[in-house]
Amino acid sequence: MTNLIRAELQKLFTTRLWWAMALVMFAFTAFGLAFLIAQAGVAPANGQPGLPALDDPAWLPLALSFSSGANIFTMILGIVLMTSEYRYQTITGTFLTTPKRGRVIAAKLGAGVLVGVFFAVISLLFTGIVAITAVLIGGGSIDLTSGRIPQLTLGVFATLVLYALFGIGLGALVRNQVAALIGGIVWAYVIESILGAFPALQTVGKWLPGGAAQALMNIDFDTGLGQPNLLPAWGGALVLVAYALLFALVANLTTTRRDIT
């Protein structure tokens, strides 16, 4: 199985997509951090500040939680890990090399976990370095063990890993690369955003992967739309594990018996 996971990682790292994704992720994160830094503690004409100030202990967790925004990139890599096999018909060679198809799916899911961890590390490192620098310049102090930072870090890892698995499951189900990518992005950016943003819709949204990840990270920041309606952190973790199993099952069921013609 180690060999198969290594082969799956080779598939990803011998094409150019992964570093394109990493670059876009850096740009995306940098853009978001610039906004968080610029708006930190800035109050409208008369009213409360929209975001905590840089020296407010609440700012750093907020900035770090932004790392979970990289989920879209691990999802795309997960989708591509599966659908490029169909797009370029390399699935034929893959199944000739490993005819026990369940092992191929297991290896892809294993590779998806590693990709999620890898992107979580580089995303957290990048966000952490920028955000901590900003806090220190803003006159705040750093305590990485305080508040929700350890749990939040775990939440970023869980989110990025889970979305990689979600991408693999979606790719196995849809197989058409373009359709899967559009479907996945619409899901993550439109459907989950809407169902996760408004407390009234969060009765549904909290059960979705995005809502469950939010619960795990426990970002109870008031966006002005009312208190978020989320599961407890352990509930969020359970829902995420359930989704991971569901995606693995979908990927397995749709792939192991289908004729490759």
Added chain:
Amino acid sequence: MTAIEIRNLSKSFGAVRAVDDVSFTVEAGTVTGYLGPNGAGKTTTLRSLLGLVTPDAGEALVNGQRYASLDHPLNEVGAVLEATSFHPGRTARDHLRIMTTAAGLPASRPDEALEQVGLADAARKRVGGFSLGMRQRLALAGALLGQPKIFILDEPANGLDPAGIQWLRGFLRHLARDTGAAVLVSSHVLAEVEQTVDNVVIIAKGRLVRQGTLAELTGNGGGAVRVKTKDDFAPALRAAGAEVEEVEPGVLRVKGLDAEEIGRLALDQRVLLTEVIHERSDLQSVFLELTGEGAQA
């Protein structure tokens, strides 16, 4: 043990019966041509053999086992399917490295296999820029990675230039004669494999039509010659030991002498021949008829 064994294999796609009760075997050290027109069921048979397609009935076995149950498939079977199954952004060497990693083969194999098919110079080039012939060679390199003793090739000559086809013929002969491998190669063009194969299996509309040795197919043994002449030639032919039948006035069917011997006899006897034709053997006429080439012949 029989290297490749197809036993009563059937497979339908929807209402189309792609393969219907097909059986044949391929022994070690021989090259078998699997012939038939496009859409005859060749690819479905080969894909069933490779575990990519699940048959409705019957069995397709390599070394007595289903492909899907092999623990080290690349060490037992090398397969070349369609030429397009590469990621265009990946280099030739990386493509083989991934297979090598997944199969747990020595890391030296990709370079050795590329050398063997004459692609060493293009090892670090992206497959997207490869010609069809180079892709076929790369596919073949993939089949060679595990140094198997069974090769299954689906239309490997497709898209090759004459020099490439020449090279492929030599390579397949080398695999069978020198390494004792069993080779099953499909084609819809008889001429492509004629000079390479020992045995022939012909399939049309999913059903096995004929199988036999190449000699039977090309009619080198026992073929009759059709002679048209206005002269009385039959007695001289019979005197030379031939079996002669007058199929219609002025047309003789001669067995036991070939066209050259008949022509020389006619010269000696000062007989004027207006037509001398080698009759096509049964297998060949069947094949040409099936592939639609019979009309021109």
